[in-house]
Amino acid sequence: MSHLPRHVEIHEEGPREGFQIEPRSFPLGERAALVEALADAGLAQIQVASFVSPQRVPQMADAAELFGAIRKRPGVRYTALWLNEAGYRRARAVPQVDPVGTLHYYASDAFARANNGRGADEMAALQRDWLRRYRADGVAVEAAYVMTAFGCNLEGEISEATLSRVLAGLAAMLRDEGASLPKVYLADTVGWANPRAVRRRVDLVRQHLPGVRVGLHLHDTRGIGMANAWAALEHGVDLFDASVAGLGGCPFSGHADGSAAGNICTEDLAFLCAESGIDTGIELERLLHAARLAERIVGRRLDGKLMHAGTLQTLRARGPAP
Amino acid sequence: MSHLPRHVEIHEEGPREGFQIEPRSFPLGERAALVEALADAGLAQIQVASFVSPQRVPQMADAAELFGAIRKRPGVRYTALWLNEAGYRRARAVPQVDPVGTLHYYASDAFARANNGRGADEMAALQRDWLRRYRADGVAVEAAYVMTAFGCNLEGEISEATLSRVLAGLAAMLRDEGASLPKVYLADTVGWANPRAVRRRVDLVRQHLPGVRVGLHLHDTRGIGMANAWAALEHGVDLFDASVAGLGGCPFSGHADGSAAGNICTEDLAFLCAESGIDTGIELERLLHAARLAERIVGRRLDGKLMHAGTLQTLRARGPAP
Numbered sequence: 332m333s334h335l336p337r338h339v340e341i342h343e344e345g346p347r348e349g350f351q352i353e354p355r356s357f358p359l360g361e362r363a364a365l366v367e368a369l370a371d372a373g374l375a376q377i378q379v380a381s382f383v384s385p386q387r388v389p390q391m392a393d394a395a396e397l398f399g400a401i402r403k404r405p406g407v408r409y410t411a412l413w414l415n416e417a418g419y420r421r422a423r424a425v426p427q428v429d430p431v432g433t434l435h436y437y438a439s440d441a442f443a444r445a446n447n448g449r450g451a452d453e454m455a456a457l458q459r460d461w462l463r464r465y466r467a468d469g470v471a472v473e474a475a476y477v478m479t480a481f482g483c484n485l486e487g488e489i490s491e492a493t494l495s496r497v498l499a500g501l502a503a504m505l506r507d508e509g510a511s512l513p514k515v516y517l518a519d520t521v522g523w524a525n526p527r528a529v530r531r532r533v534d535l536v537r538q539h540l541p542g543v544r545v546g547l548h549l550h551d552t553r554g555i556g557m558a559n560a561w562a563a564l565e566h567g568v569d570l571f572d573a574s575v576a577g578l579g580g581c582p583f584s585g586h587a588d589g590s591a592a593g594n595i596c597t598e599d600l601a602f603l604c605a606e607s608g609i610d611t612g613i614e615l616e617r618l619l620h621a622a623r624l625a626e627r628i629v630g631r632r633l634d635g636k637l638m639h640a641g642t643l644q645t646l647r648a649r650g651p652a653p
Numbered sequence: 654m655s656h657l658p659r660h661v662e663i664h665e666e667g668p669r670e671g672f673q674i675e676p677r678s679f680p681l682g683e684r685a686a687l688v689e690a691l692a693d694a695g696l697a698q699i700q701v702a703s704f705v706s707p708q709r710v711p712q713m714a715d716a717a718e719l720f721g722a723i724r725k726r727p728g729v730r731y732t733a734l735w736l737n738e739a740g741y742r743r744a745r746a747v748p749q750v751d752p753v754g755t756l757h758y759y760a761s762d763a764f765a766r767a768n769n770g771r772g773a774d775e776m777a778a779l780q781r782d783w784l785r786r787y788r789a790d791g792v793a794v795e796a797a798y799v800m801t802a803f804g805c806n807l808e809g810e811i812s813e814a815t816l817s818r819v820l821a822g823l824a825a826m827l828r829d830e831g832a833s834l835p836k837v838y839l840a841d842t843v844g845w846a847n848p849r850a851v852r853r854r855v856d857l858v859r860q861h862l863p864g865v866r867v868g869l870h871l872h873d874t875r876g877i878g879m880a881n882a883w884a885a886l887e888h889g890v891d892l893f894d895a896s897v898a899g900l901g902g903c904p905f906s907g908h909a910d911g912s913a914a915g916n917i918c919t920e921d922l923a924f925l926c927a928e929s930g931i932d933t934g935i936e937l938e939r940l941l942h943a944a945r946l947a948e949r950i951v952g953r954r955l956d957g958k959l960m961h962a963g964t965l966q967t968l969r970a971r972g973p974a975p
Contacts, residue, residue, distance in 0.1 A: 441682040488969040520963060526883055526926035553965075554921025554958030555928070557876060558883035561848055592962055599876025606847035606877070634956075636876030640844060640914055643875075 336569035338610045341601060343369050344548075344594050345625060347391075347412060349578025351381060352591060352628065353409070356390045361466040361628045363399060363400040370404040373613040378410045379428075382418035390582045398427035403621035414447070416464075425470070428610055432465035432472035433510075434458040436497050439483035442520070455500050462508055474514035476548065480532060489523075494532060498539035505540075514570065519559070522552020522592055524536025526562030533566055535546035546570035551577065551634070552592035557603065560595055564609070576622040577634030596635040598622050602642065615642045658891035660932045663923060664698040665691050666870075666916050667947060669713075669734060671900025673703060674913060675951065678712045683950045685722040687846050690943035691897060692726040695935040696919070700732045701750075704740035708851070720749035736769070738786075754787035754794035756780040756834075759820050761805035764842070770945035777822050784830055791927040796836035797823055798870065802854060804845025811845075811962035814853060827862075836866045836892065841881070844874020844914055848884030855888055873899065873956070874914035879925065882917055886931070895919035898944040898958030922965065937964045 340528075344397055344591060350357060369377050378399065385392035389501075394411065408429040413419045422428050436458065437443035444450055447455075455528040458475070465472045477497055482488045505512055515536050517529075529547070536545045547563050549556045549571070560571065572594055579593030601613045615637075622638035668688055672679060691699050701723065707714035716733065725731060730751040735741040744750050749885065759765035759773040766772050771779075780797070787794045799819055804810045820837075827834055837858050839851075851869070858867045869885050871878045871893070882893065894916055901915030923935045937959075944960035954961075 482965065482969075485971070486970050487969050488965075523965060525925065527929055552962045553924055554918055555879055557878075557880040557882075558925055561877075561880035561883055590975045592958065596876055602875055603847065603877045603880055607849055629955060636873060636914065640874045643804065643810075643845065646806050647804075647809050649807070 334567040335564055335609060336567060338596060338612075339564070339569045339571065339604050340375065341597060341604075341611055341613065342546075342570075342572050342634075343374040343575060343597055344378050344572045345369070345382050345575035345578035345597065346432050347378045348594055349576075349625065349629070350390055351388055352579055353390060357628050359393055359397055359400055360391045361624075362397055365575075365621060365624050365628060366397075366401050366409070367404075368617070368624050370407045372617035372621050373611070374618075375612060376404065376408045376410060376594055378412060381412035381414075382415060382422040383412075384418075395421065395425045398425050401427065403427065419464075430463070430470045431474070432470040434461055434472070434501075436477045436501060437479060438474060438477055438481075438489045438494050438497050439479035439486045440485045441485035442479045445485060451497070451565055455497065455504075456510065458501075459504050459508065461549040462504070462510055466510070472512060474511060475512055476516045476518050476547070476553055477501075478515040478518045479520045479523075481528055484521050491531065495535055495539065498531060498536060502539050512540070512543060514546050515540055516546040516548050516570075516572070518548035519552075520523070520548075522550045522556075524549060524559045525555060526558055529559050529562050529568075530566045533563065533568060538579060544570055546572070548572040549595045550592050551580075553597050556595040557599065561603065564604070564607070571595070571600060573600045575618070575635070576625040577640055578625055578629070580634055596637075598635055598637045602637050606643075616644065656889040657886055657888060657929060657931060660934075661886070661891045661893065661926050662697065663919060663926075663933055663935065664700065664868075664892075664894050665696040665897060666700050666894045666918055667691070667900035667919065669700045669703050670916055671895050671898075671951070672712055673710055674901055679950050681715055681719055681722055682819055683946075684719055686941060687897075687946050687950060688723050688731070689726075690720075690939070690946050692729045692954050694941075694943050695933070697728065697934060698730045698732060700734060703734035703736075704744040705736060706740075707722065716809060717743065717747045721748050723749065725749065741786075742803060752790075752792045753796070754783070754792040756794070756797040756823075758797060758799045758823060759799035759801060760799055760803075760811045760816050760819050760838070762807045763807035763901065764801045764805045766887065767807060773819070775922035777819065780823075781826050781830065782828070784832055788832070794832060794834060796838060796868070797834055798840050799823075800840045801842045801845075802839040803841045803845070803850055813853065813857060817857055817861065820858060825862050828874045834862070836868050837862055838868040838870050838892075838894070840870035841872055841874075844869075844872045844878075847877060847878055847879045851884050851890075852888045855885065855890060865916075866892055868894070869945060870894040871917045872914050873902075873917050878917040879921065882922055886926070888930070891896075893922060895922045897940070897957070898947040898948055898960055900951070902930050902956055917954060918944075918959075920957055920959045924959050928965075957973035 455524035574594035577596040702716035896916035
């Protein structure tokens with residue numbers, strides 16, 4: 332049963348996901364130019380950088396300077412990621428960061444421990460503090476992410492019961508706090524999703540948090556990311572994270588666990604939407620310009636397909652020979 | 654509405670599609686080993702080579718020797734492609750070729766002319782001769798391909814009316830000849846398909862040729878090949894061509910028109926099927942072995958994703974920590 336949305340919102344993750352995973356850093360001016368090209372293409376929300384430990388992620392050490400270098404386009408949100416209070420405080424000190432209050436839940440306990448030194452339940456408990464902190468600071472609490480919502484290489488498949496427990500906990504916390512949340516994202520952090528799981532788990536979110544807008548953060552780890560996206564579109568999902576040129580996959584990053592695969596590719600997803608009559612607000616030709624810029628910056632062929640083949644726009648105009 | 658088939662048949666195109674497009678030739682022993690690895694993985698039909706002009710496609714000049722070098726596995730069909738009578742006669746002279754009578758129709762007149770020096774109608778008229786030739790030779794007439802069934806870079810979008818005319822012509826010819834055809838493939842030769850077009854055009858085949866089994870030959874030219882495959886699976890399509898490791902895409906082949914993009918990737922498609930509870934008869938781990946062999950032969954990173962990330966089989970067995 333098809334319930335294709337008429338409009339789909341795609342948030343760009345490439346500048347953070349992509350440059351964070353590369354073993355070397357790239358000139359700040361080039362990264363700023365990429366963000367500007369993405370905004371020119373019609374991306375309305377772009378995650379520019381993460382405020383994380385400069386020791387652990389030296390590629391993001393200049394996040395504040397990067398934000399300062401970007402010529403901002405009105406109507407576009409330039410967001411940042413932080414995972415702890417130090418990062419949050421650094422981001423808050425940068426006036427160019429558009430603050431988006433985001434909560435982070437983990438469906439995999441082992442993944443939460445590996446990434447934060449704390450289990451899933453402890454991370455969930457901390458989200459109440461984040462909610463309160465955001466409200467105290469006047470930062471709108473906009474979304475919760477459920478990381479590893481489908482499976483995890485450390486823990487195996489995440490059961491629907493486990494995901495339900497996480498979602499129920501989030502719903503209960505929001506009730507307790509008298510808060511509501513516009514968006515909940517299921518993140519397929521390391522590529523375990525499949526179309527049926529997408530549909531079933533999107534339904535779980537809708538059951539536990541009626542009225543919430545469900546987003547998907549998909550990685551194309553095992554080659555079926557776009558099939559998952561299509562299944563989601565037909566299930567009425569209208570909110571996706573994606574990465575220009577497929578940035579974020581990195582053959583040199585040495586993540587033998589598959590976690591080095593990029594998000595689904597922004598322009599390929601936007602093309603899927605366009606060919607399906609779904610509006611994204613994105614101008615594909617301009618987005619290809621950004622994708623090719625990303626490829627030049629990184630200096631190797633990236634995974635995006637449309638950027639190498641071109642759109643159908645001019646070809647379609649040709650028509651049959653007279 | 655989902656009508657997932659319980660069993661899907663995937664025919665392997667990599668050895669022909671892949672090595673044909675590469676600018677250089679690879680050792681015969683390595684190509685034979687790849688075909689053998691594919692058969693070991695459970696592929697039941699493998700297109701080994703094409704019998705085409707050795708002047709135009711020198712990479713396929715040793716097709717007969719290649720067939721002779723392969724240790725054949727019982728139950729597997731080792732097929733070849735030919736496009737004219739000279740090629741057909743060469744293929745027939747090779748006892749290791751499993752002859753499959755295939756007809757070739759073109760939805761794009763310009764594409765037919767560019768590839769054969771003859772227009773679509775003339776090519777269609779010739780298929781009657783092919784049918785008679787196959788029958789006279791005792792070669793089962795098994796399938797018709799409609800090339801450029803969705804669109805063509807020379808001619809633009811192919812209308813449904815045009816495709817219908819091709820299909821109606823095929824149906825009329827079969828009636829005239831008192832012949833039937835088990836399979837009709839729609840080939841998205843240069844990457845124009847999208848999920849809705851797949852569904853509508855599969856329906857067109859079913860209308861014009863009731864009872865025929867519809868196959869899809871998809872290329873991942875613009876990054877939505879797997880979304881197209883998923884839409885087809887949900888529409889009951891149970892027959893696909895695919896290419897191991899995504900062989901067939903070639904960044905060096907200089908096809909600026911996008912025609913150098915490979916088929917959808919066999920192991921990624923098989924993974925999509927497996928994760929969706931669809932049997933393909935393929936052992937994924939063995940297929941990854943073949944995909945990695947293809948990558949070693951070609952000597953550069955290929956587009957397949959699962960081959961780089963690994964399957965979920967062993968990860969799934971881990972389960973939550975005690």
